[in-house]
Amino acid sequence: MTRAGTRSASSNGRVWLVPDALRPTLAEKYGPVYSGEEADRRILALRVFGACGDRVVGRALELGHPPLVGIVDYKTRRREPIARDAYRALGARRTVRVVNPAGQLTESLRSAVRELITEGGGLLEVDGEEDLGSLALIESLPLGATVIYGIPAEGVSFVLVDDVAKAHARNLVAHMELRRTNNGD
Numbered sequence: 001m002t003r004a005g006t007r008s009a010s011s012n013g014r015v016w017l018v019p020d021a022l023r024p025t026l027a028e029k030y031g032p033v034y035s036g037e038e039a040d041r042r043i044l045a046l047r048v049f050g051a052c053g054d055r056v057v058g059r060a061l062e063l064g065h066p067p068l069v070g071i072v073d074y075k076t077r078r079r080e081p082i083a084r085d086a087y088r089a090l091g092a093r094r095t096v097r098v099v100n101p102a103g104q105l106t107e108s109l110r111s112a113v114r115e116l117i118t119e120g121g122g123l124l125e126v127d128g129e130e131d132l133g134s135l136a137l138i139e140s141l142p143l144g145a146t147v148i149y150g151i152p153a154e155g156v157s158f159v160l161v162d163d164v165a166k167a168h169a170r171n172l173v174a175h176m177e178l179r180r181t182n183n184g185d
Contacts, residue, residue, distance in 0.1 A: 014107040016176035018132070026132075026172065030165070031147075035155030042158060046146050050113075050137035052130060053150040054082045057090070057123075060148075066090045067148070068121040068141070069113060071133035077152045087123050094122030102129040105176065110136045117141060134159070138169040 018026065034042055043049075043060050050069040051057045057070035070090045074082045096116060098108040109126065113136040116122050126133065137147045138161055145161040159165055 013180045015179050015181055016105040016173055017179060018103045018105075019175075019177055022172070022175055025175075029151065029157055030168070031157045031159035033151050033155045033157050039156040043148065043156070046148075048142065048145040049148060050117075050141050050145065051148050052134040052137060054130075056148050056150045056156055058082065058086050059156075061087065061089055066121075068145075069116045069124060069137065070122075071113070071124045071126060071130045071137070073126040073128065073130040075129075090121075091123040091125075093120060095125060096122065097125040097127065100126045100128045100130065100132070102131075104128075105132040105135060105173065109133060110139070113137055114140045135169045135172060137161075138165050139173075 040059070040063055044063055044065050046065070049067050050071070051060050051067040052071045054072045054074060054076050057067065057072050060067050060070070066089055070087065072082070072087060074084065076082065094116060096112045098106065098112050100106045100109045109124070109132070112124050113133065116124060117140050124130075124133065134147055134149045138159060141147065141161045143161055143163070147159045147161060148156050149159075151157050
């Protein structure tokens with residue numbers, strides 16, 4: 001069930017599963033990684049950007065520089081609780097909630113990212129795991145935008161959205177196992 005004012009996106013029945021052989025490739029860094037003041041300085045210099053991960057989205061908001069789209073699942077690898085109101089400023093634009101199980105990329109997540117970008121941005125709350133949301137951001141943000149996401153215990157990765165990054169994201173999705181679901185999520 002969703003909170004008041006939150007629309008729930010549902011899958012059209014497609015889901016991409018991450019095969020074990022692809023996991024090392026997905027764990028690679030695809031952009032420079034910065035931490036501390038350098039990461040903050042670079043976040044503040046971004047124009048159009050999407051952020052994936054609770055800490056990264058939260059930090060951009062703390063800096064007063066919200067992303068166009070922020071994707072969160074209210075969990076961190078450090079298991080520190082994240083207060084839902086930490087994302088209130090971004091969620092005020094619009095909030096969409098989707099189901100996206102761990103190790104999967106659902107069509108509902110991909111569609112919600114496209115919709116949020118088209119309609120002026122907002123917060124994407126994921127029931128499950130948000131990690132693969134960075135691929136959806138790279139696929140859907142315009143050329144010249146940036147996608148930032150957290151690398152646990154290292155910092156923030158910055159990926160410039162260009163033709164190479166888009167082709168790489170499409171290639172990764174193409175190497176996942178496509179399945180159709182019966183229940184829509």
